[in-house]
Amino acid sequence: MRVAARRAGVRLLETANRRRARRAPAADTGTVRILLQHAYGMGGTIRTVLNLAGYLARERDVEIVSVVRAAEHPFFPIPPGVRVTFLDDRTRPRGPAARLLSRFPSVLVPKQENVHGSVSLWTDLRLVACLRSMRTGVVISTRPGFNLITALFAPPGVLTIGQEHVALEVHAPEMRRLIKRRYGRFDAFVTLTEADREHYARTLRHDPPARLLCIPNAVPELAGDVSPLEEKSVAAIGRLVHAKGFDRLVKAWAPVAEAHPDWVLRIYGGGTQKAEERLRARIEKAGLTGRVLLMGSSSEIGAELSRSSMYVVSSRYEGFGMTILEAMSKGVPVVSFDCPHGPREIITHGHNGLLVRPQKPALLAEAISRLIEDPGLRRTLGRNALRTVPAYSLDAVGARWDALLDDLQRTARGGVETLPVRDETRDEPRDEIRDEVRGEAGGEADRTPYPIAS
Structure with a gap:
């Protein structure tokens, strides 16, 4: 029954995408939405995403879509020109539907994803509704669980960019299996390091995204002077x-x-x-x-x-x-x-x-x-x-994002392409299963001699 329901859902999504593709407007990179788990929280990913959003907002309409809100005020300042919206605001009283569906675990974010315990069936529905409501522009997802959802549900006419802030080899086997199946649908996929980009290139060799590239994070401007290096x-x-x-x-x-x-x-x-x-x-x-x-x-x-x-x-x-x-x-x-x-x-x-x-x-x-x-x-x-x-300055790294968005805009002028929705109930190709068993662990940094400091 579960397999039949999933296949029926795949067919419905394909039908909806074909209908949307026929009337989708021209793709536009002037509007950028960034999916983030908790925009008001603290952590390296949040800080660097806000940094990027501030740069893009200089010339674009930028909105951060925060899946949850669990704090009244942001830990990091929100850059000028950046809007923040919340799909599940947990600082305010919620309606009966939200309270009921929040009791059930997410069915779209895999259990192996670190954020699984912080999302729910309610956030699943809110995130899918948000994606399907988009008509044009760019959506950038910033963690594997949201990447998987964006790759599956983003409609034709919306340019999709997946971004990872952790290395591929950190993910559990089930996560890597889903990554192989879905990341090929992205218009672009961005890693933070060249070593990780090479790892993704090997893993996604049978079904790669349209663009696979490395763009590091930009270092934010911080308070304080250069250290005199005198304190013990x-x-x-x-x-x-x-x-x-x-x-x-x-x-x-x-x-x-x-x-x-x-x-x-x-x-x-x-x-x-x-x-x-x-x-x-x-x-x-x-x-x-x-x-x-x-x-x-x-x-x-x-x-x-x-x-x-x-x-x-x-x-x-x-x-x-x-x-x-x-x-x-x-x-x-x-x-x-x-x-x-x-x-x-x-x-x-x-x-x-x-x-x-x-x-x-x-x-x-x-x-x-x-x-x-x-x-x-x-x-x-x-x-x-x-x-x-x-x-690694904001201007240097931001220019690389500008180049990517300009490239997406030029390519999008050729028309909207509708990719078939992969039936995830089918088996993996045999060589992919073999890679999964081996784990593809390592990467270049693991197989080369390490310099010793002493």
């Missing part, structure tokens, strides 16, 4: 989650604190109460109370970086590594695990920072101590870090 303070930034590897950073700091007891590690970022308690307990067990400080979230991270002499990345993986660029924008040298995928594409080992073999806290500790003990090297890396940042 090391900074780390990130949500208190497993991926950020703060457990490994605490382990690495133990020998640093023993050799340099006057230096302090400050970790900026929020998380659940349970995560904070777990990390605090780890700090106490390591005897590092007062030497490793949990600073919580800060909306003025630029000022905090200006008071730091080093920035450390202990992540197990990074989609890009925006905080690396933020630290560099203050002339702060970076010591990072060479984790997939972002750090290597920003940091040149020995030039603007140090890269160490991942999953090796002892090597991270050696690299940190090396910069503590060699202020000359610290300043050299900091100067070169400042020279790295202009390539």
Whole structure:
């Protein structure tokens, strides 16, 4: 019954798309809508999406469609000219339909997607209704669950761009299966790193999107001056989650604190109460109370970086590594695990920072101590870090988005193409199944030797 219902839905959607295609207006890139989970929340994706929206709003009509609203006020300022609308405003009383359907889990966002627990059947219906109400313009979706929905339900006449802020290999097998089936429908798909673009190219080789390209995030302007690199303070930034590897950073700091007891590690970022308690307990067990400080979230991270002499990345993986660029924008040298995928594409080992073999806290500790003990090297890396940042400025990165949108506009003049809706009840091609079993894990950063900092 479920398979029959799904196939009936596919046929209805194809019929509706053919009807829409016949009367769809010419595609237009002057209107851009960006799908975001929680525009008023905090986090790297939100900050960088707002940054991009502000740039595009200089010459375009830009609207951020926030799937949920769970806060009265935005954590980050909304750029001038950018409108924000909400599909599920949880700060206001909701009607009986919204309350009822919100009790049921999402059927469109896979369970393996991190955001699955924060969406519902109600948000499914609201998001599909939003997409189907569009007549023209561009829609940019910013996470895998929304990418899958946009690829399936965006109507003819609307140009679609998918964007990923995490690496493909992080996704569960079921997510990668759906990615293979649907991402080929995008007019463009954008990754943050070249390594991830190559991984997607291999994965989507049988059914690629019309354009597959890498556009990194732009570094935002931050408060605070360039750091003089004199404070005996090391900074780390990130949500208190497993991926950020703060457990490994605490382990690495133990020998640093023993050799340099006057230096302090400050970790900026929020998380659940349970995560904070777990990390605090780890700090106490390591005897590092007062030497490793949990600073919580800060909306003025630029000022905090200006008071730091080093920035450390202990992540197990990074989609890009925006905080690396933020630290560099203050002339702060970076010591990072060479984790997939972002750090290597920003940091040149020995030039603007140090890269160490991942999953090796002892090597991270050696690299940190090396910069503590060699202020000359610290300043050299900091100067070169400042020279790295202009390539990631908002104007430089925004120009690449302008070029993509101009290309989409030129191509769209050839007419609206209606792609058939793939029947997802059919089996995968055998070679794709074989790739899925193998996992296609790795990528170039995983198969090449890592530079060692010491």
